[in-house]
Amino acid sequence: MSENEKKEEAMQEEQEIVEETAEEAGTDAETAEENDASEAQIEALKNEKEELEGRMLRLQAEFDNYKRRTLKEREADRKYKAQDMVQELLPVMDNFERALQVEVSEENKSILEGIDMVYRQLKDVFTSQGVSVIETEGADFDPNVHHAVMQIEDDSVEANKVVEELQKGYLLKDRVIRPAMVKVNK
Template sequence: MVDKNIEDVEEKVEEVEEVMESKQDDNVKEDEVRPEQAADYEKLQGELEKAKKEKEDLYERLLRLQAEYDNFKRRSQKEKQDARKYQSQDLVTELLPALDNFERALQAETTEHTASFVEGMLMIQRQLMDALTSQGVSTIETVGEKFDPNIHHAVMQVESEEYETDTVVEELQRGYLLKDKVIRPAMVKVNK
């Protein structure tokens, strides 16, 4: 629409310029050009400039809208990828306390009477860990590792000659990763 208006105004400007040129070609002095023609020419020039400015403004607005749309599209795709990548996070978070309880139960003293029960519990725990591993869950390495506040949660500090400074000495609660995201940091003792 703006382009059509610009074309119309440009045509009128050309007509007025042709009239003015024909007058000059006929050896007519500029002050002999009729005042209404000069006024029309000035008015048309103003309309032309206004239409060109409006076109530039609309073009800039279009570019901004296109950039915003591209950014929105990229953000949406990233959100979808993240949702697919971490879709099992809620389930994993719910299962971690049960996994902790399995570990606590397996730490109990095994006797002759409970050996087969413990063996069955170990099989169930392995199946549960295999299922979680297939979904991208892995345990966080702790003992002997350098303390990393991104994946370890230090709850105690001890002094030990056995380990270097800022090294994990003992794991109090296992930590887990889902692909590259920390689901639960490992609770650890750290050497001073």
């Protein structure tokens, strides 16, 4: 082989190496673009996952709050289930008490005994349902359970004390069904 041929052959080998290197560089560029695209896709998926986790946590918290609220409502419903009935029967109770204040005579004695029996039964039903009378006379005036309709000035009684009960008040467990109407000392 002559020198020219050797040079030509070396140039061809160089050309082949350059072409191979160029092909590899092109492949590397494509791989880099694919990697960038994959990384962007991975980042987008991470963001979507975080967003979905946040939504799931908020929904879970809302559901827990809903369960707690409905449980409280159901407990209150059970605790105060007799409230409507008691409110409707309070005027009946008042009328029984008024009937029992009538003067006893020979003619109305048996009627009053019957009224008293029915009154005691009604009172027992109230007690079994958790209804109690609000204590008033001699007690300190409490606007949460007393309704002051009159005020008097009496030096023999302490200030802000209930002097007289004008209408009974009732509690159902710890809830005021009807405040007691009272006369209070100034």
